[in-house]
Amino acid sequence: MTDTNVKVREHYSALGLTDRIKAALAAIAPENQTLTVPQLAPLDQFHTRGILATSELAAAARIDSSTHVLDLGCGIGGPARYLAGTFGCKVTGIDLSPAFIDAATYLTERGGLSDRVAFQVGDALNLPFDDASFDVVFLQHVAMNIEDRTGLYTGVRRILAREGRLATYDLVLRDGGVMYPVPWARDASASFLLTESDTRTALEEAGYRTVFWLDDTKVALDWFKTVVGTQPQSGPNLALVMGADFRP
Numbered sequence: 001m002t003d004t005n006v007k008v009r010e011h012y013s014a015l016g017l018t019d020r021i022k023a024a025l026a027a028i029a030p031e032n033q034t035l036t037v038p039q040l041a042p043l044d045q046f047h048t049r050g051i052l053a054t055s056e057l058a059a060a061a062r063i064d065s066s067t068h069v070l071d072l073g074c075g076i077g078g079p080a081r082y083l084a085g086t087f088g089c090k091v092t093g094i095d096l097s098p099a100f101i102d103a104a105t106y107l108t109e110r111g112g113l114s115d116r117v118a119f120q121v122g123d124a125l126n127l128p129f130d131d132a133s134f135d136v137v138f139l140q141h142v143a144m145n146i147e148d149r150t151g152l153y154t155g156v157r158r159i160l161a162r163e164g165r166l167a168t169y170d171l172v173l174r175d176g177g178v179m180y181p182v183p184w185a186r187d188a189s190a191s192f193l194l195t196e197s198d199t200r201t202a203l204e205e206a207g208y209r210t211v212f213w214l215d216d217t218k219v220a221l222d223w224f225k226t227v228v229g230t231q232p233q234s235g236p237n238l239a240l241v242m243g244a245d246f247r248p
């Protein structure tokens with residue numbers, strides 16, 4: 001494993017996560033009760049604008065029941081369960097963090113979606129899949145942890161089928177520096193934001209043709225203003241995953 005991967009994995013190590021999630025969920029539903037995608041959304045959508053962003057990206061990617069999706073850097077699996085639950089498609093999730101994969105598998109059983117969604121530990125820069133295995137690769141708030149951006153996008157392209165789509169939602173670098181800690185890194189050693197222009201260049205170098213590009217900065221800033229002040233502090237949420245000092 002590379003030094004960067006060690007640091008990224010450490011950042012998302014989440015000790016005892018599945019047990020902590022089980023305990024927190026006991027407060028909202030008994031263990032034998034199926035949990036819905038919206039019930040889990042405050043906990044398991046680990047990116048700006050939560051489930052709203054996932055639904056918009058899914059629509060842009062033209063996902064339907066016949067689409068085989070790879071959710072790359074799937075976290076604890078919220079987006080994967082949203083896709084399978086909404087469209088009835090098959091989703092594979094892969095993530096560097098063993099604790100996240102364990103929690104993702106548990107939550108998917110609780111959501112009754114294990115027949116369509118499967119998870120495994122793995123590295124986005126060394127994808128353990130055959131060429132042309134997926135119709136869509138979903139990549140939400142992951143690329144900022146990956147230094148070799150062209151390598152990432154090239155590897156994804158290899159596993160996409162003909163007419164396949166990369167659907168990616170990411171943060172980009174603007175004026176000014178990053179004030180650490182941020183949700184994806186404690187310091188600069190695990191953070192590799194690119195500008196919008198450099199992101200486009202990396203995609204083009206990897207051979208992609210852009211069919212849709214949207215800058216949602218304003219909507220995202222409004223979301224932060226609304227959500228940061230109004231989200232419930234108790235119950236299953238991202239602080240359970242990342243620690244009490246987590247701020248979206």
Ligand SMILES: C[S@@+](CC[C@H](N)C(=O)[O-])C[C@H]1O[C@@H](n2cnc3c(N)ncnc32)[C@H](O)[C@@H]1O
Nearest residue numbers: 045046047073074075095096123124140142145
């Ligand atoms: C901010 S979370 C986003 C999780 C998920 N995509 C979501 O939106 O809910 C970033 C995720 O990327 C994963 N990740 C970072 N670098 C990775 C790599 N090289 N290979 C696989 N997963 C990686 C992390 O382990 C973490 O789960």
